Amino acid sequence: MRTERLLLLALLLLLVASLGAAGWFGLRLVQDRLANADIAALASGRDIPVDADARPALLLARLSFLATRDRFEEAQPLVNRIMATGDTPIVATALYDLANARLRAALSHLEINEIDPAVPLVRLAKEGYRRALGLDPGLWDAKYNLDIAMRLVRDFPQIETSGEDLPPEAAKRLWTDLPGVPQGLP
Amino acid sequence: MRAPPRLPAGLLLLLAPLFAGAAAQAQVRAVDLYAPRPFGYTIGDTIELSAEIALDAPFRLDPASLPRPRALSYWLDLRDVRLDDRGVADGVQRYTLHLAYQTFYAPLEPKRLDLPALPLTAADGGRRIELSVPSWSFLMSPLREIVASAGGTTMALRPDMAPPRIATAGTLRHLGVALIGALLALLLLAWHLGWGPLGRRRTRPFARAARAVTAELAPSTSSPPAYGRALVALHRAFDATAGAGVFAEDLPGFFAAHPAFAPVEGEVRRLFAASRRLFFGEDPAAAARELAPEDVLALARRLRAVERGSA
Numbered sequence: 001m002r003t004e005r006l007l008l009l010a011l012l013l014l015l016v017a018s019l020g021a022a023g024w025f026g027l028r029l030v031q032d033r034l035a036n037a038d039i040a041a042l043a044s045g046r047d048i049p050v051d052a053d054a055r056p057a058l059l060l061a062r063l064s065f066l067a068t069r070d071r072f073e074e075a076q077p078l079v080n081r082i083m084a085t086g087d088t089p090i091v092a093t094a095l096y097d098l099a100n101a102r103l104r105a106a107l108s109h110l111e112i113n114e115i116d117p118a119v120p121l122v123r124l125a126k127e128g129y130r131r132a133l134g135l136d137p138g139l140w141d142a143k144y145n146l147d148i149a150m151r152l153v154r155d156f157p158q159i160e161t162s163g164e165d166l167p168p169e170a171a172k173r174l175w176t177d178l179p180g181v182p183q184g185l186p
Numbered sequence: 187m188r189a190p191p192r193l194p195a196g197l198l199l200l201l202a203p204l205f206a207g208a209a210a211q212a213q214v215r216a217v218d219l220y221a222p223r224p225f226g227y228t229i230g231d232t233i234e235l236s237a238e239i240a241l242d243a244p245f246r247l248d249p250a251s252l253p254r255p256r257a258l259s260y261w262l263d264l265r266d267v268r269l270d271d272r273g274v275a276d277g278v279q280r281y282t283l284h285l286a287y288q289t290f291y292a293p294l295e296p297k298r299l300d301l302p303a304l305p306l307t308a309a310d311g312g313r314r315i316e317l318s319v320p321s322w323s324f325l326m327s328p329l330r331e332i333v334a335s336a337g338g339t340t341m342a343l344r345p346d347m348a349p350p351r352i353a354t355a356g357t358l359r360h361l362g363v364a365l366i367g368a369l370l371a372l373l374l375l376a377w378h379l380g381w382g383p384l385g386r387r388r389t390r391p392f393a394r395a396a397r398a399v400t401a402e403l404a405p406s407t408s409s410p411p412a413y414g415r416a417l418v419a420l421h422r423a424f425d426a427t428a429g430a431g432v433f434a435e436d437l438p439g440f441f442a443a444h445p446a447f448a449p450v451e452g453e454v455r456r457l458f459a460a461s462r463r464l465f466f467g468e469d470p471a472a473a474a475r476e477l478a479p480e481d482v483l484a485l486a487r488r489l490r491a492v493e494r495g496s497a
Contacts, residue, residue: 002446004378004495011375018367025361032354039349061349068346093347100346107341130290133230134263137288141344143230147329148341150229150292 056082056090063094067101075101092135096142099128103149110152125149213308214317215240215278225296225325232265232288233301237319239281243274244310247281251307258302261291283319293326379494391426392486392493395419399486403479410470416482417461417473423489434458446492453477453485 038048039061050062059082066075075098082094106121129146132139218238227233239247247269257263266286273280287301304319375381380393398419402412424432424440432440437455441448456477464473477485 002495004446004493006495008375008378008495011371011378015368015371015375018364018371022361022364022368025357025364029354029357029361032352032357036351036354039351043349055352057350057352064346064349090350093349097346097349100343103343107343129230133290134265134288137230137232139230141347143228144329144344146290147229147292148343151294151330152341 052081056085056087059085060090060094060097064097067098070101070105072098072102072105088135092132092139092142095128095132095135096139096145099125099132099142099149100145102128103145103152106152122149122152213242213245213315215242217317217319219320219322221322221324224323225327227289227324227326228329229290229292229326230288232286233324235285235287235301235322237283237285239283239306239317239319241279241281241308241317243277243279245308245313245315246279246310248307248309248314251305252283253304258287261289261299262301263288263290285319289326291326293328294332296325296327298323298325379496380490390490390493391423392489395423396486396490399483403483413470413474413479413482414464416479416486417457417464420457420482420486420489421461427493434462446495447489450485450488450492453481453488457482457485 035055035058038050038058041048042061042065045065047065048062050058054062059078063075063078063082066072066078079094079098083091085091102121103125106118106125109115109118109121126146126149129142129149132142133146136142216238217240220236220238222233222235241247249269252267252269253264255264255266264285265288266284268284270282270284272282285304289299291297291299301322301324303321306317306319308315308317380390399416402416402419421432427444428436428440434455437451437458441451447454460473460477463469463476467473
């Protein structure tokens, strides 16, 4: 009856292992569902605090929530935390979304001829798009918006000439951000 | 290969400037650049080049002279540099140098741009020679029109990418597999231990006998005939396990064939003695003295445990 005993032990082991696995996957499923509920809540506009060590997807949802409300100072540390997770698609999305938010903010500044605050935003947006493209060169939306940000620098003088009373030092500071030649000009 | 004739050191020093150029040419057999299509690139595209480098054998590329991945200019990043050493064949050391660039130029119209030449160094221990991967030019194309023509504004951004939900389908599938595994293990365990309706398996005669004995010797129904039926049930189980009728004189053979039952040998012998008193001596009282009904019950359970390996 030695084989009977071995069979009994093997069956008990199988039972314990599969119950353990079921418990683990069940726990993960519950956690995933909770995180998804939080992501949905953030997407629908309810602010939910997110732990520093939360999932990258949840961090991204909170980042997106903050970025679309122009809370860049709170959003930037989240980008760093998302980058520390090493989840490349999520990192690229985070960089892209934050750059988009900054570029949108810069555009709304420019619409009312506030050039000073717009310049660093455009510069940071460009940096964000470039890093997103560095991670995923196939992000066409990032290419397109980076192209807009690149031409925006050249668009400043037009606004300056068409605008009313722009302090001359603002225009000067604007051009210091250009690396030698206007980017993209033939 | 024949070693070059040795020249006096002083003469070599004098001649060195004269021959330096020619010598470098001789030691670098070839640098061939393999490039992709030279047109149709947009902002953010990657360009992968490879260069086949052939050097005269003692010379090897100096790894320190390879460029490090970095921003080469405000619009050009060198993303990746990988050198494959393809070994020496026929006195020629060959390498393949893989280069990956990424361009961030934003042209307004198709524009020709250059990837700069890369200087490299090779050495054979003492002498050093310079070589270079040639420059390469390509055409970049704009992504957008300069002035919006279709009503919209040129400043309309592409939308944000929505934060993705965490995918749970895989976890759900794994959970299902684990639960099925647990159920399967439970069923197999029930079959193995003879739980519930699975206790009637033919290969578990003692499990069946134990059920029968438990039923016969329940305190409410206990009677001399029931005691006899309980003993018979146990004997049937012995017969089924051995595959033939087992009598008291067959017991040594039975224990030899089924060593797992050895621990209960004493009780089994008492069982057979009790049966002999009951069925052949017609003496129920003596039989019950030999093996009380509770002992029969206990023995039936022990035999069942031995049979399924959980004793």
